[in-house]
Amino acid sequence: MKEKLVVIGNGMAGMRTVEELLKIDPDMYDITVFGAEPYGNYNRIMLSPVLAGEKTIDEIMLNDRQWYEENKVTLHAGKAVTSIDRINKKVLADDGTQESYDRLLIATGSEPFIIPVPGNDLHGVIAFRDIKDVDLMLEAAAKHKHAVVIGGGLLGLEAANGLMQQGMSVTVVHLMDKLMERQMDGPAAAMLKESLEERGLHFLMQAETESIIGKDRVEKVRFKDGTEIYADLVVMAVGIKPNIKLAKDAGIHCERGIVVNDTLQTFDPAIYSVGECAQHRGIAYGLVAPLFEMAKVCANHLAKMGIGRYEGTMTSTKLKVTGIDLFSAGDFIGDENTDELVFQDKARGVYRKIVVKNNKIEGAVMYGETIDGSWYFDLMRDGTDISEFRENLLFGQAHLGDSGHGDDNRVAMMSDSAEICGCNGVTKGEIVIAINDKKLFTLDEVRAHTKASSSCGSCTGLVESIMSHTLGGDYSTAPHLKPMCACSDHSHDDVRAEINKGQLKSIRAVMDAMEWKSSDGCSKCRPALNYYLVCKHPEAKIDDNQSRFINERAHANIQGDGSYSVIPRMWGGMTTPQELRAVADAAEKYNVDTVHVTGGQRIGLYGLKKEELPLIWKDLNDAGMVSGHAYGKALRTVKTCVGREWCRFGTQDSTAIGIKLEQLSWGSWMPHKFKMAASGCPRNCAEATIKDYGVVCVDSGYELHVGGNGGIKVRVTDLLCNVESEEEVLQYSAAYMQLYREEAHYLERTAPWIERVGLAYVKDILLNDDKRKELAERFSYGQSFMQHDPWAERAQGSEAHEFTPMKVIKKQAETV
Amino acid sequence: MSDWIEVGQLTDIPKLGARVVKTGKGDIAVFRTAEDKVFALADKCPHKGGQLSQGIVLGDKVACPLHDWKIELASGTAVAPDDGCAASYPVKMEGDSIMLSLTADQGCPNT
Numbered sequence: 046m047k048e049k050l051v052v053i054g055n056g057m058a059g060m061r062t063v064e065e066l067l068k069i070d071p072d073m074y075d076i077t078v079f080g081a082e083p084y085g086n087y088n089r090i091m092l093s094p095v096l097a098g099e100k101t102i103d104e105i106m107l108n109d110r111q112w113y114e115e116n117k118v119t120l121h122a123g124k125a126v127t128s129i130d131r132i133n134k135k136v137l138a139d140d141g142t143q144e145s146y147d148r149l150l151i152a153t154g155s156e157p158f159i160i161p162v163p164g165n166d167l168h169g170v171i172a173f174r175d176i177k178d179v180d181l182m183l184e185a186a187a188k189h190k191h192a193v194v195i196g197g198g199l200l201g202l203e204a205a206n207g208l209m210q211q212g213m214s215v216t217v218v219h220l221m222d223k224l225m226e227r228q229m230d231g232p233a234a235a236m237l238k239e240s241l242e243e244r245g246l247h248f249l250m251q252a253e254t255e256s257i258i259g260k261d262r263v264e265k266v267r268f269k270d271g272t273e274i275y276a277d278l279v280v281m282a283v284g285i286k287p288n289i290k291l292a293k294d295a296g297i298h299c300e301r302g303i304v305v306n307d308t309l310q311t312f313d314p315a316i317y318s319v320g321e322c323a324q325h326r327g328i329a330y331g332l333v334a335p336l337f338e339m340a341k342v343c344a345n346h347l348a349k350m351g352i353g354r355y356e357g358t359m360t361s362t363k364l365k366v367t368g369i370d371l372f373s374a375g376d377f378i379g380d381e382n383t384d385e386l387v388f389q390d391k392a393r394g395v396y397r398k399i400v401v402k403n404n405k406i407e408g409a410v411m412y413g414e415t416i417d418g419s420w421y422f423d424l425m426r427d428g429t430d431i432s433e434f435r436e437n438l439l440f441g442q443a444h445l446g447d448s449g450h451g452d453d454n455r456v457a458m459m460s461d462s463a464e465i466c467g468c469n470g471v472t473k474g475e476i477v478i479a480i481n482d483k484k485l486f487t488l489d490e491v492r493a494h495t496k497a498s499s500s501c502g503s504c505t506g507l508v509e510s511i512m513s514h515t516l517g518g519d520y521s522t523a524p525h526l527k528p529m530c531a532c533s534d535h536s537h538d539d540v541r542a543e544i545n546k547g548q549l550k551s552i553r554a555v556m557d558a559m560e561w562k563s564s565d566g567c568s569k570c571r572p573a574l575n576y577y578l579v580c581k582h583p584e585a586k587i588d589d590n591q592s593r594f595i596n597e598r599a600h601a602n603i604q605g606d607g608s609y610s611v612i613p614r615m616w617g618g619m620t621t622p623q624e625l626r627a628v629a630d631a632a633e634k635y636n637v638d639t640v641h642v643t644g645g646q647r648i649g650l651y652g653l654k655k656e657e658l659p660l661i662w663k664d665l666n667d668a669g670m671v672s673g674h675a676y677g678k679a680l681r682t683v684k685t686c687v688g689r690e691w692c693r694f695g696t697q698d699s700t701a702i703g704i705k706l707e708q709l710s711w712g713s714w715m716p717h718k719f720k721m722a723a724s725g726c727p728r729n730c731a732e733a734t735i736k737d738y739g740v741v742c743v744d745s746g747y748e749l750h751v752g753g754n755g756g757i758k759v760r761v762t763d764l765l766c767n768v769e770s771e772e773e774v775l776q777y778s779a780a781y782m783q784l785y786r787e788e789a790h791y792l793e794r795t796a797p798w799i800e801r802v803g804l805a806y807v808k809d810i811l812l813n814d815d816k817r818k819e820l821a822e823r824f825s826y827g828q829s830f831m832q833h834d835p836w837a838e839r840a841q842g843s844e845a846h847e848f849t850p851m852k853v854i855k856k857q858a859e860t861v
Numbered sequence: 862m863s864d865w866i867e868v869g870q871l872t873d874i875p876k877l878g879a880r881v882v883k884t885g886k887g888d889i890a891v892f893r894t895a896e897d898k899v900f901a902l903a904d905k906c907p908h909k910g911g912q913l914s915q916g917i918v919l920g921d922k923v924a925c926p927l928h929d930w931k932i933e934l935a936s937g938t939a940v941a942p943d944d945g946c947a948a949s950y951p952v953k954m955e956g957d958s959i960m961l962s963l964t965a966d967q968g969c970p971n972t
């Protein structure tokens with residue numbers, strides 16, 4: 046018989062857990078859910094836009110009743126659980142319904158805090174928590190004029206804004222002298238207050254409510270200093286308290302919330318708790334991002350996978366008042382050990398402050414323009430070293446020479462028809478519609494449904510900004526360490542650490558040892574695992590062709606029409622009449638459609654049939670040419686200029702350096718493609734400063750440059766150091782490539798890798814003579830197994846099945 | 862049905878791989894999964910015609926090489942949220958021989 050899971054609370058955390066569980070193992074439990082509210086599960090945070098008239102209740106339903114039926118989840122809506130009998134493992138609801146459980150999940154959320162003043166029970170005094178409250182507010186707005194909102198925090202301001210949109214005259218009463226003091230510093234709070242006042246809200250600051258006055262319905266609010274104001278509606282938004290009564294009565298250990306461990310279990314291991322009612326490592330959260338992470342881990346544990354751990358969440362805040370942008374995260378006040386970077390432009394209504402400690406972001410608060418909020422948040426979560434771009438940090442991502450993002454970084458002002466994802470032609474409007482209609486929460490969901498950001502990924506930041514704009518809350522926030530894909534809960538770093546212990550020698554072994562959730566992995570993780578294994582064990586023949594993308598499997602690039610391209614190496618961009626003749630002969634012999642001089646200083650032949658590949662490779666091999674790996678996550682090209690040999694400005698032999706670099710490194714598999722260049726002088730005709738590794742010859746020797754990228758998002762290299770000899774140029778490059786090979790995530794080019802780990806880190810290692818030498822040795826050890834021309838092997842018949850049809854059926858069999 | 866044609870041996874296809882059978886009416890991709898199940902689909906992705914035989918096989922699905930749509934090997938339907946289908950063809954094993962029928966299963970017009 047199936048085990049029984051009972052869930053108390055059909056709110057956001059409880060149902061998210063159920064959804065995650067169904068994803069992992071839909072048949073594991075008989076699931077029963079009790080919900081005190083008489084609906085399915087809705088998106089509570091969207092109550093604010095509902096109140097403001099920007100959305101309807103129907104639009105914010107997440108799981109309607111039909112969903113429960115389709116997923117065979119029994120829903121007792123409108124029934125509140127009144128007691129838990131832990132001895133007999135049963136729960137009892139207010140209407141007498143009983144259910145027994147094997148495992149129980151308490152997700153009762155929290156209750157609004159109602160300040161204990163006389164009159165707080167009068168008609169027209171309400172909180173802002175659920176659909177019922179919104180209905181009452183809309184009803185009051187239709188009949189009455191004056192509203193008082195007690196509490197100038199996030200919730201209070203959203204309530205006040207909504208009521209104002211509904212035509213009421215609204216006064217916000219706040220105990221402190223600053224609005225949203227927990228999320229804003231002084232200047233930002235002042236700017237916020239000013240613009241809300243401009244829109245018509247009234248404020249009473251530092252006002253302590255003494256009583257609420259009225260006969261039957263509220264009429265006035267009275268303050269400690271004796272003043273009174275009219276009120277037909279009073280909304281209390283002064284805070285929430287975790288809803289722990291049930292758990293407490295059942296003898297489960299509670300403090301402020303129900304105390305849970307890293308697997309979301311309470312002190313009774315059969316009972317779990319997630320959401321606002323839970324207290325984890327001393328914190329009871331009040332935002333959805335943590336709940337979603339808890340839900341994932343809890344579901345994982347319920348499904349007996351038992352590998353996930355919840356370790357707390359860094360949260361950030363946005364206010365969902367249309368037209369007002371503010372963002373805050375982390376410690377934005379700072380102390381004597383932190384630096385403050387501040388930018389303020391009163392006239393434009395823009396303010397941002399970033400708190401920095403040891404070149405890492407500790408917190409940020411922004412007002413007016415918040416487009417960079419998610420970027421700062423990422424830098425903060427990942428602990429990125431910002432010293433390299435500290436002077437431009439305040440001006441945002443668009444000012445990092447980030448031409449790919451550049452102008453369109455102002456998502457909020459973009460028109461609906463603006464194209465966001467250039468790869469898949471997805472507009473802003475389409476993304477917004479998909480988020481709203483399909484109730485998308487995560488970046489992965491938006492990718493799956495719209496295809497935006499699913500190809501080259503350069504628009505990811507924009508898509509995330511659109512999401513947080515559309516959704517309000519900070520949904521896009523992924524857990525601190527992102528799992529490498531949906532098949533696993535482990536990050537790239539975790540997986541590599543495990544592989545680097547050396548025991549695991551096949552993709553299957555990694556998947557088994559690390560409890561992969563899908564049988565064969567997916568197109569994201571399999572190529573990554575294959576690379577990590579090949580990198581760790583170059584000598585063992587574990588390379589799994591079936592886990593490589595078609596280009597690397599076929600050693601040629603697949604084209605849109607199913608044909609392939611062939612690009613042989615031309616070392617350091619040099620060629621000879623013989624090579625050119627061989628290329629020309631091959632092009633004629635195989636009826637090549639297009640001969641192109643590529644951006645990598647060599648010649649590409651396009652439009653070949655797969656069956657012909659081994660034949661043309663044979664011809665090219667015969668002329669001494671080998672694979673150019675234009676298809677691989679591998680060393681691509683080394684561009685050079687003619688240098689000292691010919692050029693009147695040349696200082697060193699850049700061409701020879703380039704050829705040596707290419708001979709050193711060809712054949713090496715990398716996390717992503719890797720390009721080099723060598724220029725003969727700082728005029729830099731070979732564009733060495735936008736390459737993964739660039740050499741610029743100078744009179745005194747060589748400048749070594751790292752981390753450049755010329756593609757989607759142009760990044761100029763960082764100077765690593767100056768060296769005097771060719772040997773050093775080669776040794777540094779080998780060591781640098783090996784460090785990148787060993788530490789970068791799969792599909793992470795050197796530019797984002799260096800931004801993630803910091804130039805200082807890379808320098809520390811490479812400028813250390815011992816470490817550099819060891820890395821260079823490991824590189825050449827690996828190369829001793831890699832430098833076999835894959836074309837030659839295949840031209841001689843290996844992997845023939847890849848290049849031939851299994852069968853050709855000439856005459857069509859007659860069919861009836 | 863009488864139109865079964867032997868197209869090769871199980872071992873002709875690598876595990877988690879695919880081979881092509883060329884026919885007068887177009888290419889058919891024949892897949893082999895990790896558990897040695899064999900499936901056949903029109904070698905044409907419902908998205909933009911990518912050759913499914915060149916994709917990566919995952920479980921009972923194949924990821925198209927061009928834009929990574931996932932297609933169910935048994936039915937040829939694209940995995941939601943993508944929408945579309947590639948025709949599937951009956952296959953059966955006789956010993957180690959793979960027998961293919963060139964009469965597509967009903968339900969998907971994209972042969």
Ligand code: SRM
Nearest residue numbers: 602610641642643644645647675681754755756757758794
């Ligand atoms: C052939 C070539 C264009 C040409 O005809 O000139 C080319 C063709 C492709 N490039 Fe490129 N790139 C070519 C030079 C470049 C350059 C210029 C260079 O290397 O100096 C760049 C910018 C420099 C850089 O990479 O930093 C470049 C940046 C890209 C990018 C963006 C990479 C990035 O990190 O932002 C991609 C997409 C990717 O790799 O994910 C890409 C991807 C591609 C792919 C592989 C797209 C694909 O997956 O099918 C194209 C393969 C066509 C084919 O079948 O050969 N190509 N590509 C050039 C091959 C050079 C060679 O001889 O190997």
Ligand SMILES: Cc1cc2nc3c(=O)[nH]c(=O)nc-3n(C[C@H](O)[C@H](O)[C@H](O)COP(=O)(O)OP(=O)(O)OC[C@H]3O[C@@H](n4cnc5c(N)ncnc54)[C@H](O)[C@@H]3O)c2cc1C
Nearest residue numbers: 054056057058081089090125126153154320321332333518
């Ligand atoms: C107006 C508003 C705006 C918000 N905006 C944001 C935002 O922008 N960003 C953000 O991150 N967060 C926001 N929040 C907070 C967010 O909504 C909550 O953090 C989240 O809903 C908590 O989820 P939960 O499942 O823990 O609790 P809930 O969603 O409250 O779910 C708990 C459910 O359990 C039910 N229940 C309680 N006791 C029982 C019982 N004994 N038996 C049966 N059922 C019971 C309750 O009726 C409720 O439906 C907002 C909240 C509100 C009210």
Ligand code: SF4
Nearest residue numbers: 686692695725726730
């Ligand atoms: S980089 Fe210098 S050496 Fe090379 S061509 Fe330009 S000017 Fe001449």
Ligand code: FES
Nearest residue numbers: 906909911925928
């Ligand atoms: S052609 Fe198959 S995914 Fe685009």
